[in-house]
Amino acid sequence: MTYPTRFSDLPDYAFPRLRTLLDAHEPGGERLDMTIGEPKHGFPGWVSQIIADNIDGFGKYPPNDGTPELRAAISGWIARRYGVQVDADTRIMALNGTREGLFNACVALCPEQVRGQRPVVLMPNPFYQVYAVAALAVGAEPVFVPAGPETGFLPDYAALPADVLNRVAIAYLCSPANPQGTVASRDYWRGLIGLAEKHGFQVFADECYSEIYRDAAPVGALDVAAELGADPERVVIFNSLSKRSNLPGLRSGFVAGGSGSMARIKRLRAYAGAPVALPLQRVSERAWGDEDHVVASRALYREKFAIADSILGDVPGYVPPHGGFLLWLPVDDSEAAALKLWQQTGVRVLPGAYLSREVDGYNPGKTFIRVAMVAPKEEMQRGLIQLRDCLYR
The missing domain is CATH 3.90.1150.10 (Aspartate Aminotransferase, domain 1)
Incomplete structure (x- = not known):
């Protein structure tokens, strides 16, 4: 290869x-x-009013991790959407859009070696370009796994050779998929998270399209991980208001994972992050709480x-x-x-x-x-x- x-x-x-x-x-x-x-x-009509009401917030440095109210709103949304309780203080951080998080989480969490060898980062092929750049930024080997008609437009990570799987640090998956629109089933997530448990890698679940669907709401990675009793550090999820709330210019999303992983991501944010402006965090608080x-x-x-x-x-x-x-x-x-x-x-x-x-x-x-x-x-x-x-x- x-x-x-x-x-x-x-x-x-x-x-x-x-x-x-x-x-x-x-x-x-x-x-x-x-x-x-x-x-x-x-986008919702109340957005501009909330910004106007909080305009003075542009004169302040925003909280790096997100306001307590924003993290609580995200935690509440996760609980309603997936039936999973995620602590707002230790397991959630606001993002300046998911692309930032998908890159920086790899920087924060990818080890220098896996079992004494160069780490591997798995990604579907085709894929969101930031996955590959994040892997190269940390010196990992990006492995592109075909996601075409022959595999139902989802990558068959389990079919990779054992010598590759034993070096995996992170596996990216987008569901619903960009660009194919495929939704990973509960069985698919079970298989991927089980594979991650077996080989000791983390799953980065890019779920930014999760609220746009035809019939049943897509299954979430946190939901399946909780159902399986997987290590809480096993899955890290990413979502945003860009697609869900038609607010791509707001640049507001979140990352959620185990407390250990989140502590490392937050530490990196303290040095190199770009927190969401405070008035926009106030908009985000309202947006995650509104489904209409x-x-x-x-x-x-x-x-x-x-x-x-x-x-x-x-x-x-x-x-x-x-x-x-x-x-x-x-x-x-x-x-x-x-x-x-x-x-x-x-x-x-x-x-x-x-x-x-x-x-x-x-x-x-x-x-x-x-x-x-x-x-x-x-x-x-x-x-x-x-x-x-x-x-x-």
Whole structure:
């Protein structure tokens, strides 16, 4: 297997690569950007009033770990959502968005060696780019595990050789998955957490899309870990208000895990963290305690799921996403498809090859494009019809 060992081994981030591919060409119609997973549904109306009421907080250094009220609100949400009691003082920390946490938790928790050898960090392939950068930052070996149709779009970590599993320090998993929209079942989580218990590694559960789903709410890693009686340090979860509450610019999320892990993450935050501004923490307190706006937004996404199914349901290989707001659509070549779509229609999508890594001559994203269903319904419908007619007819 061939894996990168340095930052310089990684290609540019996906969106600069996309600009290089497309921007030298004129769009073939009215431009519609369906590349970025930036929610466009309205956020709650009380947000601006809370900021105004707490405007003086911008004149103060915010608490590193989150206000007591914010940590209590997060703890309460976890209890309601997953039925798990998590101590607000010792097991929760506010984040400046989940990307910060997904990176810094690896820095704080990945050991220099595992059983006397270089540690391994597992991640699905395709994957959220910060996973690989975090692994390389701590000198670990990133191992990209295919998450394609042959494995139900989830990585089969248990199939890895024993010599790899015995070096694993951390395994990342995103559910609902970015970009495939796959939701890990309770049995899948049981298997992964059991594997982590057996080999002594930690599971980093990226659950930022957890509140966008079709039918049943996705199972949470903390829920399953508690059910199994796993070591409380075994699972670290990450979530945010970006997708759940349509507040990507708020840059507010959280990390929760065992008290030992959280003490190390908090120690790193004290030296190198970027805490959420106090007025924004006050907004976050209210947001984690309110479900009405989440239910309303989820209803809009369910309408979008139905629109996508009606337009793309006859496309060979189309797999309806079960969660999140991304479509992972099969094509012959992702770069060629994205360029053709842009030149002929003005619809902009992301080549799946830019979200994956080639390992042993195979890039599992090369034959897919990622399409974000964040535009208003009418725009999204127009874009999907153009996409279908351009690429599949």
